[in-house]
Amino acid sequence: MKQELEQLLQAALEKLAGSLLPEKPAASSVVVERTREAQHGDFASNVALRLAKAARVKPRELAAAIVAALPANELVARTEVAGAGFINFHLAPQAYARELAAIHERGAHYGESALGAGRRVLVEFVSANPTGPLHVGHGRQAAYGATLASVLQAAGYDVAREYYINDAGRQMDILAASAWVRYLELCGERLPFPENGYRGDYVRVLAQDLKAAAGEATLRRPAAAVLANLPADAPAGDKEAYIDALIARARELLGSDGFRQVLELLLEAMLTDIREDLGEFGVTFDNWCSERALAESGAIDHALAVLESQKRLYRRDGALWFRATEFGDEKDRVVVRENGHKTYFASDIAYHLNKRERGFEHLIDVLGADHHGYVARVRAGLAAMGQPGDCLEAPLIQFVSLYRGTEKIPMGKREAQFVTLRQLRAEVGNDACRFFYLMRSHDQPLDFDLELAKSRTNENPVYYIQYAHARVASVMKQLAARGLAFDRAAGLAAVAALTASHEQAVLRSLARYPEVLEQAAVNRAPHALVHYLRELANAFHTYYNAEVFIVEDAPLRNARLALVLGVQQVIRNGLTLLGVSAPETM
């Protein structure tokens, strides 16, 4: 609808070019928007206001000329000049009838567009270190990333979803050491737990897995051998030095192959847990990309070679540096440390180059808000390797605070007091969980009220939308119970009978769905969809209370049913994108 009006305006402006207007304006300046006030019609354009100055004409005069030059169109009932020079469009009833027919015709595909023109986009999200269970912050990133990917797909992009597994670094070694110590405890050894180790209960579970898989023969070592000559742990000593020494000792006692086997087993267990957790949450990935596999494939050396060939590397203090400042970063970055180890940053730019080399035009990294400092750096890396710097985009997801009513739940990393995604899902349910995560703009910190999310009262917005969907299903059951059947063709043919103000409001709301979906895609703002669905449900509930659908008059009855089935379809489409179920009964 909107696009058609914009095309009409464009045509009118082309007619005026050379006379009233100096030149044909760019298509991007011709914009039509929904009006706020019903008296201003359905759509309005400020194009005359925007062009008046350059054309040296009064805005209202220009607007009048544009209106006069508009080609006739069956969708438009009336056009007028209003206010300072707005052009208001009042749509003909058949415009909405046509839209309702489109909903019935396209069904689950209604709302999709070709905006993205098949461009390949990689959405990377969650990518939590496999060193512990996902927490509520990851949950928000999961919900956001999954829905953003779905919305982009609906908008015509060729989308792939990816999880980057940080399985190469020191954090994994620390997990291995932590689990091994717990394992030794299980075997009956007595030794202190490292201050810098992972303390969660899941580590004890991992230790049991280890024992079940390996028994005592291969991995058990006497505590005395483990602890011999280790430096002091905190608080007397340095916890970082201690854990590093412990890791080295584990490698020494188990052999590098043995240590690696422990690591592999833990990694597999953690990834299985994360995968299941996300799967139950309705979040799936097309690819799980391993940092270690990437390194083994030579991708990091490849990226460094590219940087070298571009003369973007230099040596200082024994380390190899990348001239990031030449590409907008605030300081140069080390890629190979003095000790010969490549930095995380090196593997990260290699990973992003790899994404581009796999054919993705556009890269979206969904990141936690605490990662903002590092976007500029990766972008600098991409630019230095000859990639367009703006191919990378990173929506930053602000933090989540949990509340019970007004009481804030502390979320220390050390003691797990209700911080995992799994616990959150178990308590409030997947639907409420996804919904609450997506209700707010991602760049706004989120206060997640558990009591509200759990409540089955009118305070909870999830049920409000689902209820509208279930109510339509209930109406259809009632129809069948009365021995009547819905005649779609007859209903769609009689849409002109839907003249009541509540019916008009529902029709208008329905027709906005494709626009909302495009907006959500362009702005990376899935929450726009949530707000829209609430409005649509509101229009429906109001209508439901005002009119009876199952009436004697068959054409009117079928028209009304066609309308509410349209509502049901759009709600289902929207909820599906959000990852929330659309139940027939509640």
Next chain:
RNA sequence: GCGCCCGUAGCUCAGUUGGAUAGAGCAUCAGGCUUCGAACCUGAGGGUCGGGAGUUCGAAUCUCUCCGGGCGCGCCA
């Protein structure tokens, strides 16, 4: 100190290529079920869009500045 995000009704928040009289939900108050599900609907009150200045036909939106809050600034990952 430097950088990023944010500040809108009592509370939680929508409102981005600058648009017409700033909107929802909750809470509060007043109403609505012998009729398709009351997990619903209708109405009312509630605002210095953090303060100030600027840009212009027009600013919650853009710029500057100040105040307040969150986060980040490693040869860690």
